[in-house]
Each structure stands twice: as C-alpha cells, then as structure tokens.
Amino acid sequence: MVVGPTLDARDLYRFFHVGDEEVFALRGVSLSVAPGELVAVVGPSGSGKSTLLSCLAGLDEPDGGSVDVSGRRITRRSESERAAIRANSIGILSQSANLFEHLSVAQNVRGATALAGGADRTTPLPESVLSAVGLAERATARPSTLSGGEAARAGLAVALANDPPLLLADEPTGEVDGSAEAEVLTLIRERCAGGTAAVVVTHSVEVAAAADRVMELDDGRISDA
Numbered sequence: 001m002v003v004g005p006t007l008d009a010r011d012l013y014r015f016f017h018v019g020d021e022e023v024f025a026l027r028g029v030s031l032s033v034a035p036g037e038l039v040a041v042v043g044p045s046g047s048g049k050s051t052l053l054s055c056l057a058g059l060d061e062p063d064g065g066s067v068d069v070s071g072r073r074i075t076r077r078s079e080s081e082r083a084a085i086r087a088n089s090i091g092i093l094s095q096s097a098n099l100f101e102h103l104s105v106a107q108n109v110r111g112a113t114a115l116a117g118g119a120d121r122t123t124p125l126p127e128s129v130l131s132a133v134g135l136a137e138r139a140t141a142r143p144s145t146l147s148g149g150e151a152a153r154a155g156l157a158v159a160l161a162n163d164p165p166l167l168l169a170d171e172p173t174g175e176v177d178g179s180a181e182a183e184v185l186t187l188i189r190e191r192c193a194g195g196t197a198a199v200v201v202t203h204s205v206e207v208a209a210a211a212d213r214v215m216e217l218d219d220g221r222i223s224d225a
Contacts, residue, residue: 013064091159149180
C-alpha cells in the first residue's frame with residue numbers, strides 16, 4: 001500500500017523554442033495532492049495550465065523535474081511505460097470530453113477498461129460506471145445524441161472507468177450550463193470522498209469554490225490563490 005500523496009510533482013520546467021527564443025511554459029512548478037483532495041488550478045489563458053496537466057498525465061515530458069503517481073515515477077520513462085501508468089492510474093477528462101463518436105457510451109467505457117487490460121483487473125462493469133453518473137439509460141447512445149450535461153458525465157465515466165487513484169480534468173464544465181456543472185461537480189466530489197485525488201484546471205468560479213485548495217498559475221509559476 002502506497003503511503004503519501006497520490007500525485008507528487010516536483011520542480012517542473014517546460015520550455016518551447018519560438019524562433020531563436022526560449023519560451024518557458026512552466027518555471028519550477030511543484031504540486032502535491034493527497035488522496036481524496038480536490039485541487040483547482042486557475043490562471044489566465046497562456047499561463048501554462050494545459051502544459052502542466054499534460055506533464056502530470058505523462059502526455060508531455062517536462063524538461064526538468066519529476067512526476068510520481070501513487071508512488072510510481074511517470075517522467076523519464078518510455079511512451080509505452082507512461083501509457084501503461086496512465087491507463088491504470090490516471091483518469092483524464094478534457095473540455096470536449098473524451099468520447100469516440102463511432103462508439104456507444106458503454107463501448108467508450110469498455111474501451112477505456114480494455115486499454116488497462118481490464119480482463120486482468122478488478123474494475124467496475126460499464127453498466128455500474130454509467131449508473132453512478134446517471135447514464136444507465138443512455139448506455140447505447142452515440143455521443144452526438146447526448147446533451148451537453150450528458151456528454152460531460154459520459155466523459156467523466158470514461159475517465160473513471162478503471163477506478164483510477166488520480167483524476168486530471170481540463171475545463172470539465174467549460175461547455176455546460178450551471179445545472180450540468182453542478183451535477184459534474186457533485187460527481188467529482190463524490191469520487192474524492194471515496195479517496196480519488198483530483199486536479200481540475202478551470203476558469204469557473206463555482207469549480208474553484210468547490211475545491212479543497214486553489215492554486216494560481218501565472219507565467220508558468222504557481223502559488224496558493
């Protein structure tokens with residue numbers, strides 16, 4: 001059993017070359033998130049929020065620093081190793097959800113489980129995952145037929161299909177109304193109450209207010225808001 005933070009990111013640096021100049025997206029960012037904790041990351045556009053989330057998920061390799069998820073180092077590993085850690089330990093939810101249009105909602109959930117080797121793992125059945133987000137009756141629906149709120153909840157179901165210890169969400173309520181936003185927030189808070197750690201990048205005042213901690217990112221540097 002891992003004792004300590006679910007997410008431990010230390011001194012992350014990320015820079016990009018623009019012409020002859022180096023542009024720093026992250027400047028020594030450190031972030032530790034305990035099991036059951038919901039952290040909101042806020043800041044202006046271009047401050048490095050999406051770059052930070054990509055580095056935490058192992059989708060992008062930082063130029064300096066390290067990221068551990070449930071005690072396992074995800075940085076400085078091969079892409080196949082990072083993908084395996086992601087599939088088993090990290091749920092990722094983007095603003096535009098994470099659904100394949102040619103698959104039904106239930107098939108999207110099954111696909112996420114298959115990526116993690118679902119046959120060898122104890123994971124919830126798609127039906128139970130969809131029931132938990134109030135979409136049991138929409139299991140056979142295609143994503144294009146869902147309302148904005150339903151799509152957000154379906155994306156969350158896919159992100160949580162393997163019961164990951166860490167949820168990373170990029171503007172998960174950016175395209176829904178206030179009622180749907182409250183539903184998604186309630187679901188995330190319920191998962192956190194069960195021990196899931198969550199980092200949510202957001203511009204929403206409501207999401208920030210629901211977080212246990214708010215961290216502000218500005219010009220690649222982070223501090224308590």
